[in-house]
Amino acid sequence: MSSNKKYWKSVEELKNDSSVVETLQQKEFAEEIPVEDFLGDKSSLESSKTSRRDFLKYVGFSTAAASLAACEGPVTKSIPYVVQPERIVPGIANFYASTIADGFDFASVLVKTREGRPIKIENNDLSKFKGGVNARVHASVLSLYDTKRVKRPMIEGRNVSWEEFDSEVGAALENANGEIVLLTQTFASPSTSKLIQEFSSKYGNVRHVVYDTVSEDAALNAFQSKYGRRALPNYDFSKAKTVVGVGADFLADWQGGGYDSAYAKTRIPENGQMSRHIQFESNMTLTGANADKRVPLKPSQLKAVMAALRGYVMGGSSTSELPSNIDDAVVKAANQLRKAGSGAVVACGIPDDESQTWALEINEALGSQVMDTSNARVIRQGNSAEVAQLVEDMNNGSVGALLIAGLNPVHTLPNAAEFVEGLKQVETVVDFTTRADETSKLSKYVAATPHYLESWGDIQFSERSFSLMQPTIRPLFDTRQFQDTLLKWSDNNKSYYEYIKETWSAGLGDRNWSEVLHDGVFEASSPVAESGSASASNSVSLNMDEIEGEGYELTLYTNTALGDGQQANNPWLQEMPDPLTRASWDNYLTVSKADAEELGLVNEHVADGALNGSYVNISVGDSILQNVPVYIMPGQAKGSVGLALGYGRKEGIQEEMQTGVNAYPLYKNFSSVQKVKIEKAAGMHEFACVQLHNTLMGRGDIIKETTLEIFNTKDAHVWNSTPEVSLNHIETPVTSPEVDIWESFDRTTGPHFNLSIDLNACTGCGACVIACHSENNVPVVGKEEVRKSRDMHWMRIDRYFSSEDTFTSDLEKKENIGGLGSSLSEFGELEQPADNPQVVFQPVMCQHCNHAPCETVCPVAATSHGRQGQNQMIYNRCVGTRYCANNCPYKVRRFNWFEYAKNDEFDYHMNNDLGRMVLNPDVTVRARGVMEKCSMCIQKTQKTILDAKREGRTIKDGEFQTACSAACDKGAMVFGDVNNEDSKILEKKNDDRMYHLLEYLGTKPNVMYQTKVRNTTEA
C-alpha cells in the first residue's frame, strides 16, 4: 500500500529550496564540525602547554602519589563502655520477648539485640496466640531507626521541653471549653484502658473514641449483636478440614491477621489427608491463590453467595439468583462443609453486618470447632460510627480538646477534609505520634512518642491471651510514651512500667513478673473491667442497589508490604515485591483482562524488559483519584477492580518513599467495597516489577504438582519422576553416579546442610524475604534499579500462573504440541495466564548445588564449595566478572552495580548513621563490583556449631536455622543437617514428594522442594 503522505521533521522542510535541507540530506550536520581545528592543526597542538606525554606523566604521577599516600593505614579508635552493663557482652546477641501492637499488626515477637541495638525481629515460639509475625513485623525494626521520626515534643512547630509541654497542655486541658476527646488506635491493653478511665474521671467530660484505620466494623457488629461483646471470633485453622472463604483474605490481614500458620499446617498431606479450601472472591488475594478451588465473583455477588451458602448449609431456602455454574459451586461447597462437620468453617470478609452474622450462624450450625467465640479476639476495637460522630461534633464546636494517639486521621479518614475543618474548631489538639505526618502538621501540640521497641506495654490479644511489651533500647530521641504522658496529666507520679506491674500485681496467678516478662506471653483474664464504650456501631451494609448497575465494583485491600501504610517510610517494605503482582514501590488498580480490553487499558513491556501500564482516573461520588496506574491481574473477577490502601503519604516520609496513590478518600463509610467509575487517563506508568514472565509454560520440572487423589493412589514416580539421561542407550536416572562426571566431596562427616521448601505450606507471605534482608544486610536499591532488574534480594518468591485452568492442563497442552506451526502458536498462547488461573508460589534462593556450575567458571576461585554443603561466596576475592551469574541456572546471584552503603545516590537506611544501626555486625556489607548471594546463613550455622563446641555437646535437631526457615512459622521451610539420622530434614529428603529444581541438569542442589498437592476432591 503506497501512501502519498509526506512526513516532515521541521518547518524548514516545507520551503522548497532551503539550503539547510539540502545540506542535511547529504550530511549529518548543517555546518562542518571544526574537527581539524582542534585535532589536525599541528601548530595549535604544539603551542599547547600540556603535551600528551605531559598529561600521561601527570596522570601517572598523581596515581602513584595517591596510592603511596594510601599505604599508611588509618588510625582506628576503639571506645569501650566506661561502665559495662552486666548483661551486655560485646559480640554476643541478647534476645528479649516483646510485642508489637501498632493498631494494625499485633504479634508477640523476640527481639535480637547486639551491643544494645535491636537488629532483628523473630518469632516468639512460646506464644500460643499466633498473631502473625509477618513481613511488616519483621521490617518494623528498621522503622525504629527512621530518620523521619518526631524527635522531641513541639508546640506550634517549636521544639520545647517536656516540662513546658506539660504545663502548657495541662493548662489548656484544665480550661478546655467543651469535651475532651481521646481519639486513639486500638491499644488492646488492659493497663491503658484503666489509665484512660482514670484520666476520664479526673477531667470529667472525657470521651474515648477508638478508630481502626482499616475497619472491621461489620464483623464486630455481627459478633456484638450475637454474643453481646464487641470482639472478633478466634479461629483455629489447624483444626479445619474444609474452609470456605467468601471475600475473606484470611491468610493476610483479615480480622487482625495471623491465621496463615495454622492454616498451613492442614495443607501438608498427612496419612492421605489434607484440608480442602474453596474461595469465592473478587480480587486475586494470597488466600485465593492458595485455595484448591477459586471462584472469582464481583463483590455484589459475594453477598448472594453467603446467602445461598447459609440456605444450603442450614437447610433453609435454597433459591439463589446466582448463575447456575456459580450456584453449583456453592452447592458443592455447602455439601463439603456439611460433610466436614465440626472441622468446617466459613470465613467471611464482606463489609456487611448481615453477611458476617450469616457466617457466624453457619459456623454455629455446623458445630465448627475451628471458630472459638469463648476466647474472642480484642485486637480490633474501632467504632466508625463514633468516629463519624466525632467529626460532626468537632465541626459543631463542642469539642474543646482532641488528643490523637497512634493515628494519622488527616491522611486516612475518607472524609479528611471535614476532619481538617473540624480541627480548626478545636482549641487544643495534641497529636501523640512517632512520625511527623499530615495530622501532626495540623496539630498545635505534638507529643513525640517512642517506637514499640522503646516502650512498655501489656497487650491483650484475645480474652485469655496476653503479651508484654518491653523496651529493648533506650529511647533514641526525647520521646515519652502516650501512657506516661497520660499518667502525668492524671497527676500520677508512677511510671507506666510501675503502673503495668501494679495492674498485674494479682493477675498473674502462680507466675511472677520476671518470668512472664522473660517469656513475653501469658494466659490470664483481664484484671481491668471493660469500659462502658461498647455501644454498637452503625450497621454497615452493602447496599446492593447502589452497587449493581453501571460502573465497576472496587474492593480496597491492604497489601502484604505496607498494610495500612504506617510503615510507608520503610525501604525494606517498599522494595518488597507484592507476592501476586511481583511489583514493588507502588500501588495500582488491579483490573481483569476483559475489562482492560473494554477500557483500552494496556500493560506492556518496553525495550529493556520493564513493565509499563496505563493510567486511569477513579471516581466515587465526588471523590476522584487521578492517574492511578493499572495492573492487569489474572484472576480478577470481571466487573471488579482492586486497589491497595496505605500508599500515597506525602508528609513525614522521604521523597523516594512517596509512592503510589492514597486510596483512603475512596474508603467511604469505612466500607472496603465501593462503586466506582473508571476512565482512562493519558500517559504510561513505569512499574518496578521483578517478575515479567507470569506463566509456567508447562515446565513441570520447575513446579511439580499433583492432586490428592493421584498422590494417594499412584506411585511416586508417576507424579514425581526423576529425570533420566541416556547412558549407553539405557535410560539412567540423572541422580545415579554413573552419569556423573564430577568428583564429589565426601560429606558423610560433620554437618551437611539441606533446606526443604514445602510448596504446599508456603502461602507466599514474604516474611522470609524481609527476615533475609535484616539478617544479611541486603541493600535497598530503589525503584529505578529494580525496574532495571538489579534488585538485590537474596531470595525471591516466584509466582506462577497457569495458562489453562490448571497447571496440569498446561503440561498436557505442551506435551501435545506437534510441528512447527503448532508450537509457534501454542507456546504463544501458553504465555497468557488464564482468567482464573491456578497459582503457585516458589521461594528460590541459591540452591547450594553440590556440583555447582558457578564454581567452575570463576577465574579467581571466589566461589567455592564447603564440606558442609554451602556454596561459599568470598566477596574480597571476587573481581566481578559475573561469569558465575551467567552460568547459574537458577539466576540467584546478585551483582553490586553500585556502592549501596554510604552513597547519596541510594539514600536509604545504609546512607545514614541511624539506619546503619540495624546492620548485622556478623555479615559483611558488600562493596561495589562484587557478586553476592544467599550464604545459607553461614554465620548462623557457624555460631550454632561454635556454641556446641564451647559447651562440649552434640547438636540437636532444630538448632540449625537460617533466617528464612526461622521466620517461616508455617513450617514450609525446614533446615537442618542430613547427616543427623533423626532429623526432620532427613525425613523431608526421603519424602516421596521431594524433588530438586531443574534436576536434569545434575547440579545436585542442597535445597529441595516438596511437590505441591492440591485437594481437588469434590464432595
Added chain:
Amino acid sequence: MKKVIYRHSTSRKLLFSVAFLFSFTLIGFAQEGASQDTTAAAGADTEAAAGQDSGSTGLGDPAAGKELFNSLCAACHKPYSESIGPALHGVTDRRDMEWLQSWIKNSAAMIASGDQEAVQVYEEYNQTAMPAFPQLSNEDIDNILAYVEQPKPEPKAAASGAAGGDASQSGGGGISVNVILGILVFVLVVLLIVLFLVNKTLRNFADASGIVIPEKPKRKPIWKSFVENQFLLLVSSIIVLLAVGYFAYGWMMQVGVDQGYQPIQPIHYSHRIHAGDNQIECKYCHSSARTSKHSGIPSLNVCMNCHKAISEVAPETATEEYSKEFYDKEIAKLYDAVGWDPATRTYSGEEKPVKWVRIHNLPDLAYFNHSQHVSVAGIQCQECHGPIEEMEIVYQNAPLTMGWCINCHRETNIRIEGNEYYEKIHEELSKKYGVEELTVAQMGGIECGKCHY
C-alpha cells in the same frame, strides 16, 4: 601517633647482614655479659633484703608482717596514706598495743561496748565497720605493726641505683660492638695508607734508579666490552629485572601489614606490670574472649575492681624509663575518666570514655572469633599476641595476614579430648585420613567461607 618497630627496610637489612658477619665474634662477649647480669641481679636482691632487715623496729618480724598485711589489710589500709581506713604508719604511737590488738580481733565488739576511741574512729570513717580478724594471734599483729611502722623508704635511691648498674652491665655488649667496628675501620684505613705510601716510595726508588716502568697497552674499558657483549647484557638485565621484581613484590606485600604497630595510647597501660609482674590472668580483664568473638577492651569499671584500692604504684614498679610519678599520673587519668574522686572515695558520675587506639585491625571481610580459639582450642593468648606480659606498650606481634592464619590452621591439631562435639566427627575423620590427630585444615578449617561471609 604511630610507631612501627618492625618495618622491613633496606637499612635494617643491611644492618642485619653486617650484624650477622660480626655475630660470631660477639658470641663470646654476649655470654660473658649474660653471666655478669645474673650475678649482679642476685646481688641486688640480697642487698634489698638486707635493707629491710636494717629497718626493723623490734616490734616483730616485718617480713612476715608484710605478707599478712598484703593479704588481709591492704584492701582498706595503706601504711603511709589514707585509704578506706586510716594510714597505719605511726599507729603504735597513737594507740596502745592492747587496744590495737582487741580492735583488730573484733572492732565491732569494741564499738558496741562504747569504747570512746573506737566510736570516734568508726564515726570518722563514715561508719564503715572494719571486719574482725579473730584468726590473728598477738604475734601476727605485732608482725603487721612492725611492718607498717617501718620508716617510709626514700623513693628511687636504691631502686634506680640498682637499675642503673644493670643497664651499664647489659649495655656493655652493645658498646663493645662499636668499639670493635671502630678498631677494624681504623686498621683498614691504616693498611690503605701504608699500601699507598709503600707504592709511592717504590715509584720514587724506580725514578731515582732510572728504571722505566713499561706502559701498559691501553685496554678497552670494561663497561664498553660489557655493553658490546649482548649475551651478558641480556642476562644481567634479566637478573636486575628479577631482583627489582622481587623487592617490589616484597615491598608491596607488606602494605597494610601492620606487624609491630605500636601506637601511643591515651592512658599508658602497662601489660608488663599487670600481666607480667602481677601475673593477672589475661581473661580476668578480657573476659569476653571466653564467650564472644571480641576479646573486649575492658570497661573501666573492671579496672576499678583493683584500682579502687591501688591509687599509686609501688616504688619498685618504676623503671628507668618510667618513673613512679609517671605511673601515678596514668592512674589519675583512669580516675578522671571513670569519674572517681580518690580524696572522697566517691564516683562523681561524670564519665569520659577512653578513646583507645586499636592495634589489631582485621578487615571487615574477615571473621575472627576469640572464643573459638581461646575456649574451644585452648590456645594461649601469647601464641598470637606475643609476649604481652613483657610489653610496656603493646604492639602487634603477628602479621595477621591470611597466610599466617592458614599456616597455623594447617599445623595445629584440634583439641578433641573431652569435647563431646568432636567425638563422632573425629572417629569418622581419623578413619578417613588414617591418623589419630587431626589438624584444623583437615576439619575444613581452611575453607574460604569459614572466615569470609
